[in-house]
Amino acid sequence: MRTDYLFTSESVSEGHPDKVSDQISDAIVDLFLSKDPEARVACETLTTTDRVVLAGEVRGKGMIDTEGNWEPGAFEEIANVVRNVVKDIGYEQTGFHWKNLKFENHLHPQSADIAQGVDSAGNKDEGAGDQGIMFGYASDETDDLMPATLDYSHKILHKMAADRHSGAAPFLEPDAKSQVTLRYRNGKPVAATAIVVSTQHAVDYCEPWQKDGKSGGDTAKYAELREYVKGAIASVIPAELLSDETVYHINPTGKFEIGGPDGDAGLTGRKIIVDTYGGAAPHGGGAFSGKDPTKVDRSAAYVTRYIAKNIVAAGLARMCTIQVSYAIGVSEPLSLYVDTSGTGTVPDEKIEAAIWAVAKARLGGLTPRGIRLGLGLNKPIYRRSAAYGHFGRTTEGDYFPWERTDLVDDLKAAIN
Incomplete structure (x- = not known):
């Protein structure tokens, strides 16, 4: 093992387009399991400007009958779950609004061939759903027994989201990313060398700019945003790891007003390293969200x-x-x-x-x-x-x- 090295992990917030998709897919899993603990769900979600699309295979009492038909009201219940997830995250923006988005449901009954292999029958135990x-x-890097770089990346964004929801940081919008680089010696983190946070923000909380005779951004508001983010970082990362040599990149592009699914399409299962160990351990390749x-x-x-x-x-x-x-x-x-x-x-x-x-x-x-x-x-x-x-x-x-x-x-x- 190397004794002195740098290592980096990243996280994304609940408002990141891929995470919006993951949360919708898992909300569908929860809906089916709440009605039938033996439900089968494989739900993929696409999010983009003013649109959410579901696709996949499902089976479960209370949602689909024994003939493979949707129960009355099931489609409406799914649509309500989708809109409530988007609302809970906080999207009420031009380009992505929980009330106005267009919703398509392409879920259909589970393949009989898959069901035959997975279900228990006679002396056959329940089989794995896939290879x-x-x-x-x-x-042992942290009390949570997780890689410190990922643990801190998650907690910075979790803190910012809590402040956004409570109103303590009303200038924050849902989409955000973080990245933490630590120096390790003898397997333990000893210093934070670089921290990156990019957060979607309210109008004018960006670096002042001028183009084609038009200007935007407010120096005081931009400074307020940066100081808030530095405070969020300091509330998470142990003080002994931060120093005058720590490099901060806070909204390094200068402006991040258009975000979420309006700024970039989202898909279920594209953040598997964020979901697991931040690159500190191998990953088998399969995503988690949307699966029973x-x-x-x-x-x-x-x-x-x-x-x-x-x-x-x-x-x-x-x-x-x-x-x-x-x-x-x-x-x-x-x-x-x-x-x-x-x-x-x-x-x-x-x-x-x-x-x-x-x-x-x-x-x-x-x-x-x-x-x-x-x-x-x-x-x-x-x-x-x-x-x-x-x-x-x-x-x-x-x-x-x-x-x-x-x-x-x-x-x-x-x-x-």
Whole structure:
């Protein structure tokens, strides 16, 4: 391992067009699960200027009948969910307004071929919803056992969004991005070298400009915005990491008034590194949002985070990466791999053996059914996960059951 290096992660706010799409898709998952815990949902969302489009495959009591037809009122209920998500985020702008946007629903019943492979029947257990590889990760860099660069990037934007919603920062608009670069020595962050925040803002809170005889921006308002953002950063990043040498790039283009889906189209699943570990760990490639928990892209990524976090919390390693793999329609994982990057207190193969034992005892195994029932994933808990990261959310209770550290004693016992 290198002993002295720079590392960077980024985050995007709830108003970023891709995150608007993720939140809509997960709100649809929550809607179906609220009516039927065994619902099947694969929902993709496109957002663009004054338009939201849904597509994908679904199945669930209370929404679709046994003949594959929509229940009365189901389309209207979906449309209301979509508009309420956009309203909650705060979009009431020319170009993207919750009340005025055009909505298209192209969801349709789930393929019978997929259902046959995934559903349990007779002696056949519930199978994985697709083939693929999934990763989980934890590190002792922060109290949340997350990479510090990503943890701080998320929390800066979360703080700004809270201030926007409360009215404490009325000049902020929903779309924003952050990026944090830290210097690491011996695996620990020692200094913040560069911080980037670009936030959509109210009219005139930009760098003064003049073009074709027209001018805009207000020097005092621009300074107010910059000082506010610096204060938000300072409220999140530990003071010992900030110094006179920290470089700040706050709205470096000078102006950011047009944002959200009006400024750039959004799609579900385009922010998978923001959703996971900020580049500090591998990613299997599958997105989470819009998928019910039978899809191992989601549930297996959650359970591997759960186990990796407990391994680090147990003191068995300072960092831990776990990989699992599945075949569509097959219940048992094909492989399990652990890498503690030389920080483990016991050999990685012993940790692998302990995982198999603990997962079987506590979850009923690493099958799709074992994961979702063991972690209680068949609940409408997903919209909240779709902005500011799926991991490291330790203060939000039942919405993030994979963040518990209740396997520590079991793992220690299995190792010994």
